[in-house]
Amino acid sequence: MSQARDTILGAVREALRRGPPDNATRASLDEKRFDHTRPSQDDDPVERFIRKFESRAGTVGRVATLGDVPAEVDQHRARFDLPKRAAVGNALKALDWPSDWTVHHGAAPIEETLSVSLASAGIAETGSVLLASGPDSPTTHNFVPDDQVVVLPVEHIVRWFEEAWDRLRQREGGMPRATNIVSGPSRTADVEQTVQLGAHGPRRVHVILVG
Amino acid sequence: MNDPSKRRPRVGLFATCLMNVFRPNIGFSAVKLLEDAGCTVEVPAQQTCCGQPGYNSGDFDAAQALARQVIAAFEGFDYVVGPSGSCMATIRYDYPEMFADDPDWRTRAQSLAGKSFELLSFLHDELGVDRVGARLKTKATYHDSCSGLRSLGIKGQPRALLATVEGLKLKEMQDTEVCCGFGGTFCVKYPEISEKMVDDKIRNLLATGADTLLGGDLGCLMNIAGRLKRINAPVKVFHTAEVLAGMADGPGIGDAPQETR
Amino acid sequence: MEMRSAEFKTRSVFAIHDGGLQKAMGMLRDGFVAKRTVQAAELPEFEQLREEAKNLKNHILDNLDHYLERYEAAVTAAGGQVHWARDAAEAREIILGICHRVGAKIVTKGKSMVSEEIGLNEALIEKGMEVVETDLGEYIIQLADEPPSHIIAPAVHKTKDQVSDLFEEAHGGPRKTTVPDLVNEARQVLREKYFKADVGITGGNYLVAETGSSVIVTNEGNGDLTQTLARVHIVTSGIERVVPRLEDVTLFLRLLARSATGQETETYTTFSTGPRRPDDLDGPQEYHVVLVDNGRSKMLAGRFRDMLRCIRCGACMNHCPVYGSIGGHAYGWVYPGPMGSVLTPLIKGLDNAYDLPNACTLNGRCGSVCPVKIPLPDLLRELRHLQHKQKITPSLQRHALSVWRFAATRPGLYHFGERIAARILAFAGRKKGRLRKAPLASAWTDSRDLPAPSGRTFLEQWQSQRGKS
Numbered sequence: 001m002s003q004a005r006d007t008i009l010g011a012v013r014e015a016l017r018r019g020p021p022d023n024a025t026r027a028s029l030d031e032k033r034f035d036h037t038r039p040s041q042d043d044d045p046v047e048r049f050i051r052k053f054e055s056r057a058g059t060v061g062r063v064a065t066l067g068d069v070p071a072e073v074d075q076h077r078a079r080f081d082l083p084k085r086a087a088v089g090n091a092l093k094a095l096d097w098p099s100d101w102t103v104h105h106g107a108a109p110i111e112e113t114l115s116v117s118l119a120s121a122g123i124a125e126t127g128s129v130l131l132a133s134g135p136d137s138p139t140t141h142n143f144v145p146d147d148q149v150v151v152l153p154v155e156h157i158v159r160w161f162e163e164a165w166d167r168l169r170q171r172e173g174g175m176p177r178a179t180n181i182v183s184g185p186s187r188t189a190d191v192e193q194t195v196q197l198g199a200h201g202p203r204r205v206h207v208i209l210v211g
Numbered sequence: 212m213n214d215p216s217k218r219r220p221r222v223g224l225f226a227t228c229l230m231n232v233f234r235p236n237i238g239f240s241a242v243k244l245l246e247d248a249g250c251t252v253e254v255p256a257q258q259t260c261c262g263q264p265g266y267n268s269g270d271f272d273a274a275q276a277l278a279r280q281v282i283a284a285f286e287g288f289d290y291v292v293g294p295s296g297s298c299m300a301t302i303r304y305d306y307p308e309m310f311a312d313d314p315d316w317r318t319r320a321q322s323l324a325g326k327s328f329e330l331l332s333f334l335h336d337e338l339g340v341d342r343v344g345a346r347l348k349t350k351a352t353y354h355d356s357c358s359g360l361r362s363l364g365i366k367g368q369p370r371a372l373l374a375t376v377e378g379l380k381l382k383e384m385q386d387t388e389v390c391c392g393f394g395g396t397f398c399v400k401y402p403e404i405s406e407k408m409v410d411d412k413i414r415n416l417l418a419t420g421a422d423t424l425l426g427g428d429l430g431c432l433m434n435i436a437g438r439l440k441r442i443n444a445p446v447k448v449f450h451t452a453e454v455l456a457g458m459a460d461g462p463g464i465g466d467a468p469q470e471t472r
Numbered sequence: 473m474e475m476r477s478a479e480f481k482t483r484s485v486f487a488i489h490d491g492g493l494q495k496a497m498g499m500l501r502d503g504f505v506a507k508r509t510v511q512a513a514e515l516p517e518f519e520q521l522r523e524e525a526k527n528l529k530n531h532i533l534d535n536l537d538h539y540l541e542r543y544e545a546a547v548t549a550a551g552g553q554v555h556w557a558r559d560a561a562e563a564r565e566i567i568l569g570i571c572h573r574v575g576a577k578i579v580t581k582g583k584s585m586v587s588e589e590i591g592l593n594e595a596l597i598e599k600g601m602e603v604v605e606t607d608l609g610e611y612i613i614q615l616a617d618e619p620p621s622h623i624i625a626p627a628v629h630k631t632k633d634q635v636s637d638l639f640e641e642a643h644g645g646p647r648k649t650t651v652p653d654l655v656n657e658a659r660q661v662l663r664e665k666y667f668k669a670d671v672g673i674t675g676g677n678y679l680v681a682e683t684g685s686s687v688i689v690t691n692e693g694n695g696d697l698t699q700t701l702a703r704v705h706i707v708t709s710g711i712e713r714v715v716p717r718l719e720d721v722t723l724f725l726r727l728l729a730r731s732a733t734g735q736e737t738e739t740y741t742t743f744s745t746g747p748r749r750p751d752d753l754d755g756p757q758e759y760h761v762v763l764v765d766n767g768r769s770k771m772l773a774g775r776f777r778d779m780l781r782c783i784r785c786g787a788c789m790n791h792c793p794v795y796g797s798i799g800g801h802a803y804g805w806v807y808p809g810p811m812g813s814v815l816t817p818l819i820k821g822l823d824n825a826y827d828l829p830n831a832c833t834l835n836g837r838c839g840s841v842c843p844v845k846i847p848l849p850d851l852l853r854e855l856r857h858l859q860h861k862q863k864i865t866p867s868l869q870r871h872a873l874s875v876w877r878f879a880a881t882r883p884g885l886y887h888f889g890e891r892i893a894a895r896i897l898a899f900a901g902r903k904k905g906r907l908r909k910a911p912l913a914s915a916w917t918d919s920r921d922l923p924a925p926s927g928r929t930f931l932e933q934w935q936s937q938r939g940k941s
Contacts, residue, residue, distance in 0.1 A: 004556040008711060011769035012537045015777075021538050029538050032716065034528060036723040037520045056739070107754035110667050126737040138753040139700045143693045161725070165718040175550075175683040177755050178700065179743035186693040187739055188655060190609035190625060192496070192632045193503040196655040199608060200662060201693025201740070226930050231887075232894045233923060235930035242934075254934050259886040265873055267834055269856030269865065273877040280881060308850075357835035390793045394833025399915035401831050403485045406919040407797040408833075437920030440906050465923035467905040 038125075038160045045124035045159050046209070052127020053207060056184030057197055062209040066151075069208055070097050073116055073149050076206050082113050082147060089117035091136035092151060105135070108144040115141035116149045120171075121164040122157040122207075128183040129207060130164050132176035139178045143186075148202040150182070154211040220338075222250045223285045225293030225302070225327075228260050229429040234464060237429060240456035241294045241330050248338045250290075257284040263301040267395055271309065278306050279316065282323050290337075291327040294452050296359020297428050299329040304362045329359055330452055331427060335368035341375070345457035348378035352421035353451070354412070354435065355388045356428035369427060369451045376454060384415040393434035409438045417444060423463075424448045436465040475820055477804030480827035484802040492631045493799050500628050504790040507734020508841070515730065525727055526845040528720055529781035532712075533772060539681045539714045540763070546684025550746030552759035560590035563764045567592060567673070567706055568599060570760055574704050576601055576670035582688060582695030583607040584675030585623055585784060586708040586764055588806040589819070592673070604665045606694035608658055615642045621800030621808060624732050624786040629799045662694070672702030676709030676761065677783070678724060682717040685743040686761060689728060693740050705744065705756035711763050712772075712780040718743075724783055727843035732785040767819040775854050779814050781844040788838035788848055794831055803828060810838035810848045817855055823864045829855035890929050898927040 013019055021029070041048060050060045061072050069092065077084065085102040088095075097103045108115050117137040121130040129150050133139045142148060158164050168175060186201030197203055222245055230237045238254075245252050262277030281302065285291045293299045306320035334340040353373070359365035373381055392398060392408025399405075412435060416424055424439075424446055426432050436448035447463030462468055476483070487493055512518045532539055544554040557563035563586075571579065579601050581587065593614075596603045605614040609627035613620055615638040620626030627635070635654055640647040643661060648654045666672075674695045676686035686707045688695040699705040715721050721743075729735040748755035771780055789795040789809025800808030804825070807815045813828035829852045838848045859865050879886045901907045901924025910922050 002556055004558045004562060007558055008556050008763070008765045008769060009537050009540065011765070012540070012711070012772060015769055015773035016534065016536070021535070026538055029535055029716075030542070034524075034531075034716075034720060034723075036524050036528075036719060037517050039515055039517050039726065052736070110663060128737060128741075133752060133755060134749075135751055135753055139696070140754045143696045143700065161722040162719050165722075168718070173749075175685060175743070175745045177550075177745055177747070177749050177752060178696075179685070179745070180696065181741040183737050183739050183741075185739070186691070188608045188692045189503070189733070190607070190612065190627055190692075191630075191635050191651050191654055193499045193625075193628075194632075194651045196651050198659065199655055199692035199694070200606065200659055200666075200697055226934075228890070231930045232890050232897075233925045235926065235928070235933055238930035238934070254931065254938075256887075256931065256935070257883050259880045259883050260876075262880075265877060267853060267856070268869065268873055269853065269858070269860035270870075270873045270877070271857050271860075273873055273880075276877060276881050280883075357833070357837070361836035361840050388837070390833045390835035390837065392793070392833065394835065397831070397833045399913070401481070401484070401794075402915045402918055403488055404794055404797050404831065407488050408793050409920070411793070411797070433923050434920065436923050437906070437916070440921040440923075441908075441919065462905055465906040465921055467903060468926075 038162065041124065041159055045157050046154055048124040049122050049127050049157050052124070053184065055127065058184040059204065059206045060209060061206065064211070066095060066210055069151055069210065070095050072208050074098055076147065076149060077114060080147060080204065086114040086116055087112050087141055087145065089135070089137045089141060091118040092116055107138045108140040110144065112145045114147045114149065115145045116151065117141045119150050119152040119156060121167055122152045123161055123164055123181070124157055124159050125161060126183055128181050131180045131182065132168070132171070133178035134176060139180060142180045142182055143201040146198065146203045148205045150205065150207045152207050152209055154209050219249055219251045220289045222252050222290045222292050223288035224252050224254045225261070225285070225291055225298060226254055226258065227293055227295045227298045227429065229433065230294060233433065234429055234450065236458055236461065237294050237450040237452055240450070240452040240458045241292070243456040243458065244330065244334060244452060245292065248334055248340050253288070255284045261298040261301045263298060264395060266301065266305060266309070275309050278309055278320065282306070282319050286319060286323055289326065290333065291323065292330055292333045294330045294450060295428050296329045296356050296363055296365050297430060299327055300358040300362035302327040329363055329365055329427065331368045331372060332363060332365050335372060341371065343372055343375055343455045345455055346377040347454055347459055349423045350380045350382060350421050351423040351425050352382050352384045352416055352419045353387065354391060354424060354426040354431060356426055356431045357390050359427050360388060365427060372455050373425070373451065379454065382419040382421050384419045386415050391431045391435050393431045395430065398434060409434055413438060413444065416446065422446060425451045425454060427451050432464050436463070440465045475805050475824060477816055477820070477825035477828055480802055480804055480831060483804065484798040484831070487798040487802050492634060493629050496629050496631055497796055497799055500625070500790060501796055504734055508731060508787060508790070511730040511734050511736060518730070521723065521727055522843055522845055525723055525843055526781060528723060529844050532714065532716065533777060533780055536711065536714070536772065539716055540711060542681040543679050543684060543714050546681060547746070547761055550684045552684065552746045552761060555760060555762045557762055557764045557766070559766050563590040563708065563762050563766070564592060564595040566762050567708070568595060570704065570706060571596065571601060571671050574670060574758070578602045578604065578665060578669045579671045579673060580604050580606050580665055580669040580698045580702060581610070582672070582674035582690065582698040583610050583626070584673065584708050585806060586675055586710055587673060588620060589766065590708070590764060592708070604662065606662050606666070606698050607690070608655065608692060611658055611662065612638060619801065619806065622786060622789060623784055623807065629801065666697040666701045669698070669702040671704045671706060672698035672756065673706045673708060674699050676707040676713055678721045679709055679714045679761070680718060680721060680743070681714055683743070683745055685745040687721055687741065687743050689725070689738050689741050691739045696740055696742055699744060699756065700754055702756055704758040704760070707761040708764060709761065711765055711768050728783055728785055731787040731841065731843040771818055776814065776818055776851060778846050779818070779851060781846055782811055783844060785843055787841045787843065791837045791841050793835065793837070794833070810852070814848060814851045814855065822855065822859055822862060826859065826864055829859070887929070887931055891932055894925040894929050895927060898925045900924065
């Protein structure tokens, strides 16, 4: 390995006044689990998710089944007078999208106006959705279009981040390339601390709860 | 040593440098409050400065020399009490740190630190004093001096005691916990920044409409009073102890001798 | 970046008289500080989390080599590459090397304080690359050709009118005057850049040893566009930012947004793990992490180890009344405020930044809000101690301290001096109770009166009333 690597690790060990850790020490460090305090929650996780997500200018709709998703997306589209086109993640490909729409399942190009993708988890603690990169939810869907619609089955809502990590670990392929935790529309307060939505990413994020 | 709970506690008064020169009335107010609360008060002549100017200027040797002197002068008392959060924080919080590498002195420093208190927290928290007999008709606001507030947790005690002063109404100012810009030698090393900070403090102070400013550290009070007088703002400045002892009937800090109430 | 910390005094005086800056700083105080207070109060566990975060950071630092090695292995397993840089020059070389190899012409950048620290932009520009800062605040100051004045709100010192001027000049008219119009204009300009970029450079708030992920936290989403759309993603981060597991990142995330901007969470938190995978539809083809030491392993050795706990939230500067009075530029380098006043002398040399540890009232507000409980005032005092020992402190001050020590360790002499001073000052101020001018005290009396003593010292009066003890 590089000389710089050896120098830095050597300097770290010198500062710590010891040599490299032995295997037993390493094993015990690898086994170590900190049980950090989790902020208490006494409300219903789904209600909490909605309240928190809406508190940051996100919007939430709710439908009974996945089959109802396209109609709910179309309502959002109509409300903001968006073109009849969308980038839809692979997981939602099979849904019955309106026949007069242009729907594709690739990454979102610069001209994309609307994306629809499936969240891996909703986190009630902060009212955030977790999207795992891949064909079901390409990362560009979360940042390029002006309007982002996220489909979140209610059974994917967990109370704390810690539970979401467990879900990621159990996932096939483990940690996704990109794990995006999205808590509302893109925003900035860089000019005179005035909050402005739609800084670089979506101006609107609409979550559709299913179930 | 006798058990202090069974007799009058013997208190060594820490006479801070600024108080000693500029405002002896604070010292006498402290003595009155302590004696009223049942203490025997002595003022050791072998004390000078707590050493903070040296410590905060990075001259740790000088600070240690002063700390040894204070420890020697006061370790025979049941308590060491001073009318300043800043000096007492040095004794309570910094002395043991100063002697981190010197076990003997560290033990002595810790022992002294454990029985050293700022005046009002001592009266309120240690002796259980919850009211005073003083009267002062005024609308006052209180500045939380930083060392007292953050190192010693002085916040509620002065307010609780001031609430029992007949005629005194306390109106809180915005940012009462923000530094006034004194900072010991800071105010003369960076006078422009210090001036900006004291002006911020004064703006908040004047917004309350208070006619009296109170606080627990003479350095901060001299800084604020000095600026108030320079801009001709008609606000009187007293140390909280002076008011609580009923000894705020003379001129305020920086006021002319005839400007009595 | 050019180091101008030696000009602290002059620059701070200019800052105090800069009306635009003062207006902007007022908004900072009312914004971040008020919001943090609300957030901290709404989370009953906040103090407990601070304590846990401090302990966790200490544990990490005690085992830093192990976690770095685990992290490196995990990055490699995910198809990424870790580079080690001993100092700023080496970090620049590594990044220039990657950019050169992939034929980079346009480089987009998410906000990264480490890249400021290593002076990356200048180096890339010198090699002919177009460098575009994408965080709106960073973009604004890039147009203004200024360093950041705050670590999380780099353009906090700029007013809206100043931003309008900068945008008009850079983008061509028509001039935008409202915040939504200004933000939108930057959005349109920067969108093009994200899609054209060859290399996207971001910071790394946390480096997860368990998964080999780097974590960024933004409100704007600029960091994500930067790292997703460029062909090559380079992360720059300090070696102290490694964290064992995902749960440990969570602990810091719970503190970060609340401490930084007074939000419960920022809008985007992203974990990046390696380059694009076979079935991915987007994402960078290469993923590199540059681990920067640049003085950190030296800090680990001594009294300043606590400083390596810093999570770069900016709470210390938001709450610092000195920073609030003069803004960030007066500090003269990359990191301003209390954390900068510790880091700058340690990275750039004690004698190059004499004023930074000294221009502080030791009021302690920074330490009281620090989410990882760094004893900032104690560290600043410790730096003063080093300056004193190395005789960097001005000789006048050292002589004054010697005289003071000589007198103060001789109670009789000291009290005699106090009595003389009390008499002289009392006489001079006998009419008004205060002095407008006093010998040797012009720094005080230039802006304040000096309250006059009444004549006899407390000890003098006490001893005459009650006798000596």
